[in-house]
Amino acid sequence: MSALPRPQPRPGVLAIDPYVPGKSAAPGVARAYKLSSNESPLGASPHALAAYRAAAAHLHDYPDGTAGELRAAIARAYGLDPNRIVCGAGSDDLLNLIARAYLGDQDEAIHTTHGFLVYPIATLGCGARPVVAPEKDFIADVDAILAAVSARTKIVFLANPNNPTGTYIAFDEVRRLHRALAPHVLFVIDAAYAEYVSRNDYEAGIELVATSDNVVMCRTFSKIHGLAALRLGWMYGPAHVIDAINRIRGPFNVSAPAIAAGVAAVADTAHVERSRVHNEQWLGWLTQEIRALGIDVTPSVGNFLLMHFPRAAGRTAAEADAFLARRGLIVRRLDAYKLPHALRMSVGSEEANRLAVAALAEFMGQKT
Ligand SMILES: *Cc1c(COP(=O)(O)O)cnc(C)c1O
Numbered sequence: 001m002s003a004l005p006r007p008q009p010r011p012g013v014l015a016i017d018p019y020v021p022g023k024s025a026a027p028g029v030a031r032a033y034k035l036s037s038n039e040s041p042l043g044a045s046p047h048a049l050a051a052y053r054a055a056a057a058h059l060h061d062y063p064d065g066t067a068g069e070l071r072a073a074i075a076r077a078y079g080l081d082p083n084r085i086v087c088g089a090g091s092d093d094l095l096n097l098i099a100r101a102y103l104g105d106q107d108e109a110i111h112t113t114h115g116f117l118v119y120p121i122a123t124l125g126c127g128a129r130p131v132v133a134p135e136k137d138f139i140a141d142v143d144a145i146l147a148a149v150s151a152r153t154k155i156v157f158l159a160n161p162n163n164p165t166g167t168y169i170a171f172d173e174v175r176r177l178h179r180a181l182a183p184h185v186l187f188v189i190d191a192a193y194a195e196y197v198s199r200n201d202y203e204a205g206i207e208l209v210a211t212s213d214n215v216v217m218c219r220t221f222s223k224i225h226g227l228a229a230l231r232l233g234w235m236y237g238p239a240h241v242i243d244a245i246n247r248i249r250g251p252f253n254v255s256a257p258a259i260a261a262g263v264a265a266v267a268d269t270a271h272v273e274r275s276r277v278h279n280e281q282w283l284g285w286l287t288q289e290i291r292a293l294g295i296d297v298t299p300s301v302g303n304f305l306l307m308h309f310p311r312a313a314g315r316t317a318a319e320a321d322a323f324l325a326r327r328g329l330i331v332r333r334l335d336a337y338k339l340p341h342a343l344r345m346s347v348g349s350e351e352a353n354r355l356a357v358a359a360l361a362e363f364m365g366q367k368t
Helices: 046-058 068-078 090-102 118-125 142-148 171-180 206-210 239-248 256-267 269-292 317-326 350-365
Strands: 085-088 108-112 129-133 153-159 186-190 215-220 233-236 296-298 304-308 342-346
Touching: 046 256, 068 085, 068 233, 068 256, 085 090, 085 239, 090 118, 090 153, 090 186, 090 215, 090 233, 090 239, 108 118, 108 142, 118 129, 129 142, 142 153, 142 171, 153 171, 171 186, 171 206, 186 206, 206 215, 256 269, 269 296, 269 304, 269 350, 304 317, 317 342, 317 350
Parallel strands: 108 129, 108 153, 153 186, 186 215
Antiparallel strands: 085 233, 215 233, 296 304, 304 342
């Protein structure tokens, strides 16, 4: 405590553990493979890159504050009403705006044990209280979420699929959760990895948003579209929620180069399909190969996988992380996600995937 009076952030802000992103470098290693942030190994669509470069000629002009062209492109691609879409500087921007618009002091927002860390950060930043609902086998548990609801609950955050577990719940379960929520509770479905999921019991949330008054769905261009550096996301929601978000968002929260690249990325369905196919092939291969080494892998439908390491000295997650880093393979430690014995690895290029499996084989085979 300082003796002198000084400006104080609102209660809750200093309770936030600062978000620590995945490492991006392996010091002293000639060639690094970043598998720590679920970025696309195929990169962005060449059309998106061309649109981004062309936007460089207009950097002196403010962007269209409504991101009209991008909302129209998204609406066309998904069959949505463009007036019920808001774009943001990444879905992080939108998740924070949702929290700011709907959470006040003493309100509660629910997320699951290993849920995406942005939810408690956004909640605490608004002076509200994050409430944690336990998962079952690293999967969101609808009954546990419902049991966590109180008179103060204003938001339920659900990442489907979830990061860092890679698991999802079927649309029936999503619907069951929604049906049991009071109509004043906002149900936020974060479908950042929706494009990677090929299960016929999965639905990203569009149908639920379209047919109810208290559901929003957030999407991102950071993952399958390979535009993480640009910061671009969007949300689809009921008109009254869209109106509230539009009132508090930054008037130019999405840059012109991001809008231009996003329009081109949405239209390049062939690039999205290539990325999806690459992921499906290598996610399956990695899961099988890594399990064969005696490392437990949680079944994932995303573009990453969760590896559970033995607790024995010489085989721990922390030691595996250091071992991989020395070989230029950068993966994600998950202590902040309450998974200290696990590592998350993104599906990379063929080269990175093969190197990762070879390094893990060496790690598990070495004498302790
Ligand atoms: C990566 C990710 C996002 C995307 O965040 P951006 O701000 O759009 O880059 C959102 N939610 C989850 C669960 C994620 O893993």
